[in-house]
Amino acid sequence: MAPDLRCCEVTRLLHRQGALVFGAVSLLVVWAFWSSYFSRPFDQPDIFVHAHALSQTLWCLLLTLQAGAIRTRHTWIHERVGAASPVLVAVILLTTLALMRHRMEGLPIMDVHLKVMAFNLSTLIAFALLYGLAMFHRRDARLHAAYMACTVFPFFTAFAPRLIQSSRPLMDVSMSLFGNFVALGQAGLIPGDVIAFAMSVRDWRTNRRLSVFPVALALLLTIHVSTVTLYRLPAWRSTVELFVSSL
Numbered sequence: 001m002a003p004d005l006r007c008c009e010v011t012r013l014l015h016r017q018g019a020l021v022f023g024a025v026s027l028l029v030v031w032a033f034w035s036s037y038f039s040r041p042f043d044q045p046d047i048f049v050h051a052h053a054l055s056q057t058l059w060c061l062l063l064t065l066q067a068g069a070i071r072t073r074h075t076w077i078h079e080r081v082g083a084a085s086p087v088l089v090a091v092i093l094l095t096t097l098a099l100m101r102h103r104m105e106g107l108p109i110m111d112v113h114l115k116v117m118a119f120n121l122s123t124l125i126a127f128a129l130l131y132g133l134a135m136f137h138r139r140d141a142r143l144h145a146a147y148m149a150c151t152v153f154p155f156f157t158a159f160a161p162r163l164i165q166s167s168r169p170l171m172d173v174s175m176s177l178f179g180n181f182v183a184l185g186q187a188g189l190i191p192g193d194v195i196a197f198a199m200s201v202r203d204w205r206t207n208r209r210l211s212v213f214p215v216a217l218a219l220l221l222t223i224h225v226s227t228v229t230l231y232r233l234p235a236w237r238s239t240v241e242l243f244v245s246s247l
Helices: 009-032 034-038 047-071 075-104 111-136 141-150 153-164 168-178 183-207 213-232 234-245
Strands: none
Touching: 009 034, 009 047, 009 141, 009 153, 047 075, 047 141, 047 153, 075 111, 075 234, 111 141, 111 153, 111 183, 111 213, 111 234, 141 213, 153 168, 153 183, 153 213, 168 183, 183 213, 213 234
């Protein structure tokens, strides 16, 4: 559904700058994974890496295309691409789970694996919930556009850590803040936390509305919390062991 241009300030901001923002995120993804993937795609160890990387890159490109279609009033592009988005989301979920299982297959489950699983799975759930909310509100242009924009936040955990790795000071700060194996992932999520918080404040000041961005912020904080808590629970260990051993 094409957006109504009488929407709130945040939606107008997405309408004007969305393609530019999502295009920049797409470029950051390519930059972050250039040396490890895009510059040598035929050197990858298995199909799981290809499926995971390409599906997530396609999502960033989809957001860029959708925002561009809205900006240029090509509503037919927006509608047709949007109709295909559930398929791509399903591919992202399945390929991410498959890659997680493949990398842990045959390994003795240790605390570090439990933390990584908690971090990755909570990030995946946050993405799925934000997309689900966007589709639930697809007839409300304001909420739909804002929730779709928020689906990019979980992707910060993919490219931001690799950018942090290129800076020793940022590495040191990340380790001192989080002090665990997934410190870079958690640090990479901080820009998303900050943006979600800032957009929450802006949305409240302009519309007196506490929806969308506070929800996104809560989901991002859940990723941080689950990473440092779930691994302590015996039930979580049993769940991870079952996941890894399943066919």
